[in-house]
Structures are given as C-alpha cells and as structure tokens.
Amino acid sequence: xxxxxxxxxxxxxxxxxxxxxxxxxxxxxxxxxxxxxxxxxxxxxxxxxxxxxxxxxxxxxxxxxxxxxxxxxxxxxxxxxxxxxxxxxxxxxxxxxxxxxxxxxxxxxxxxxxxxxxxxxxxxxxxxxxxxxxxxxxxxxxxxxxxxxxxxxxxxxxxxxxxxxxxxxxxxxxxxxxxxxxxxxxxxxxxxxxxxxxxxxxxxxxxxxxxxxxxxxxxxxxxxxxxxxxxxxxxxxxxxxxxxxxxxxxxxxxxxxxxxxxxxxxxxxxxxxxxxx
Numbered sequence: 001x002x003x004x005x006x007x008x009x010x011x012x013x014x015x016x017x018x019x020x021x022x023x024x025x026x027x028x029x030x031x032x033x034x035x036x037x038x039x040x041x042x043x044x045x046x047x048x049x050x051x052x053x054x055x056x057x058x059x060x061x062x063x064x065x066x067x068x069x070x071x072x073x074x075x076x077x078x079x080x081x082x083x084x085x086x087x088x089x090x091x092x093x094x095x096x097x098x099x100x101x102x103x104x105x106x107x108x109x110x111x112x113x114x115x116x117x118x119x120x121x122x123x124x125x126x127x128x129x130x131x132x133x134x135x136x137x138x139x140x141x142x143x144x145x146x147x148x149x150x151x152x153x154x155x156x157x158x159x160x161x162x163x164x165x166x167x168x169x170x171x172x173x174x175x176x177x178x179x180x181x182x183x184x185x186x187x188x189x190x191x192x193x194x195x196x197x198x199x200x201x202x203x204x205x206x207x208x209x210x211x212x213x214x215x216x217x218x219x220x221x222x223x224x225x226x227x228x229x230x231x232x233x234x235x236x237x238x239x240x241x242x243x244x245x246x247x248x249x250x251x252x253x254x255x256x257x258x259x260x261x262x263x264x265x266x267x268x269x270x271x272x273x274x275x276x277x
Contacts, residue, residue: 002065002086004058005035009071013052017042019078021101023049028065028086032057065105069094077114080107083124096133099126101140102150112156121169123150127246131156134178137171138164147171147188153246163190166207172241182209185271191237204264204271210234212255212276223263223273230256231274 005027018041026035036050049055058066065086069079077095080088083102090098093111102121112130120140132154137147138161146165157175164180166188176194184203191210200219201209235256241247255276262269 002062004062004066004068006056006058006068006070007049007053008056009053009069009073009076010051011071014072014075015042016075016077016095017047017052019076019081021078021082023078024080024082024084027067028084074114080126083107093130098128099124099152102126115159117154118147118150118152120145120147121150121152122148125151125244126153127244128152128154128156130154131175132158132162132173134159134161135164136162137166137169138162146185153241153244155246157194158192163188163209166190170237172246174246182207185209189237201264201271201273203267205267206270207272209271209273210237210258210276211273214275214277220261220263220273222265223261224265224269226260226262228257228259228277231258234258234274 023038026038036055038049039046068089070091073092073094075095078097079094080099083105085105088107090109094109094113096114097116098113099107099118099121102124104124107126109128113128113132115133115135117132117136118126119138136158137152139146145167147169148167149169151170153172155174158173158177160178161180162177163171163182163185166185168188170189172191174193177192177196179198181196181200182190182204185207186205187207189208193212195213196215196219199221257277258274259277261273
C-alpha cells in the first residue's frame with residue numbers, strides 16, 4: 001500500500017552526510033525500523049539514519065509513495081539517489097548529487113541544489129525552484145555517459161558543464177548557464193532562457209540546444225549559421241512546460257522563430273543550436 005514518510009533533520013546534528021543509494025528503495029518498500037537503521041556516512045563515522053533524522057509516517061493513504069525531507073538539507077549529499085518511483089519532496093535547499101542515477105518518479109526541491117543534479121539519471125522528473133550547481137545532468141564518475149533520459153527543470157541559474165556528455169532527455173534552465181554548456185553532448189534537448197557564458201557546445205555531436213537570449217558571438221565559435229525557421233517541436237515543448245507548471249503563461253517564453261546554427265565544426269556539424277530571433 002502506498003504511504004507517506006516524513007524525515008526531519010535533527011537540529012543537534014549539523015555535519016555533512018553522504019546518503020547511500022539503497023536508501024531510496026528502503027523508503028519505498030522497507031519497514032520503518034529498516035529505514036531508521038540504514039547506515040550513512042559522515043566523514044569517517046558511520047551513523048544510523050535516526051541519528052540524523054526524525055522519521056515518521058503519515059496516517060493517510062496516498063496514490064503513490066510520498067517522501068518529504070525537512071530541515072537544513074544543504075550539507076546532505078545524495079538525496080533521491082537511485083530514486084525509482086513515487087514523489088520525493090525536499091523542503092528547502094539541498095546538497096550535491098540530488099537525483100543521481102534516478103530512474104523514475106518525481107523529485108521537487110523548493111530551494112536550490114548543489115553540484116551534479118540528476119547526474120547519470122535515466123528517467124523521471126526533477127523540478128528545482130532555485131539555482132543548481134555545476135555538472136547538471138552530466139556523467140557519473142568513471143563513466144563517459146551523461147543523463148540518458150528524464151527531465152530536469154531548474155527555475156533559476158545553472159553552473160558550469162551543464163549537460164556534459166548528455167545522451168538523451170530534456171533539461172530546461174529558467175535562468176542563465178555557466179561555462180561549457182552542452183560540451184560533448186551526444187543527444188537530447190537543453191533549453192536555456194537566460195544568458196550563457198563562454199564558448200558553448202564544444203565537441204557537441206548531436207542534440208539540440210535552444211537559447212531564448214542571443215549569446216555573444218564568441219559563444220558560437222564552433223558553430224555556423226544555417227537557416228531561420230519555425231521548429232514545431234519548440235511549441236510542443238513550451239506547451240508541456242506550461243502543463244507541468246514550469247511556465248506561468250505562454251507569453252513568458254514562447255518564441256516561434258529561431259536562427260539555426262550547426263556544429264561542432266570539428267564533430268561533423270550534426271548538432272544544432274537554435275537562437276530565438
């Protein structure tokens with residue numbers, strides 16, 4: 001039977017913690033005692049989860065698994081790691097590796113997140129109300145494959161190397177993005193509504209990078225202007241973003257005409273950067 005679980009960070013424990021991948025499956029299917037005794041790392045120490053969180057369950061039935069983390073989550077790394085189903089709600093800002101290797105379900109963060117948001121994810125949806133750090137949707141350590149599916153929507157800004165080695169999926173950034181956006185991207189779609197910094201799409205082989213603000217000329221150094229057109233998929237994408245509440249109205253970001261740039265010139269020019277005109 002679906003259930004709701006609430007984990008509140010204890011105020012007397014403020015050290016950084018690394019949450020294990022198996023915690024997500026325990027939250028979905030494990031007994032309460034198993035969840036409380038789950039081992040987590042804090043520096044050189046190994047702690048049980050109930051030393052860091054107060055764990056409780058809701059009395060009401062839910063349509064799917066619903067897990068809520070509350071308190072100061074900024075020094076907690078790996079929240080939603082390997083998340084498989086249900087809804088994960090993070091009240092406030094969180095640390096690094098939120099939604100790492102996520103396969104399905106939904107993660108919603110009311111604040112900002114650290115680095116490596118959705119790193120190596122293959123499915124599901126992540127919604128972040130604040131900013132995100134570096135390496136959003138990028139590859140796992142030791143891997144050459146970035147995210148292979150799913151959606152990441154960040155209402156604020158993203159850091160450097162967003163979409164690095166991305167293979168599939170959709171990333172939407174409501175603000176701007178740092179250096180090396182879409183570097184070595186193989187496939188998928190990235191939308192950036194704000195300013196971008198430095199050269200973008202370096203080594204990009206395929207995929208689509210959609211920019212709603214015109215970048216500086218040096219940002220497109222590896223791409224050549226090809227044509228001006230009206231891509232149908234962009235309208236479908238914006239309607240989808242409206243349906244999930246990421247956009248408040250079509251007037252926010254709904255251009256119809258884009259200038260298409262093809263590149264990277266050193267990688268076959270099969271990737272495209274679309275700039276709103």
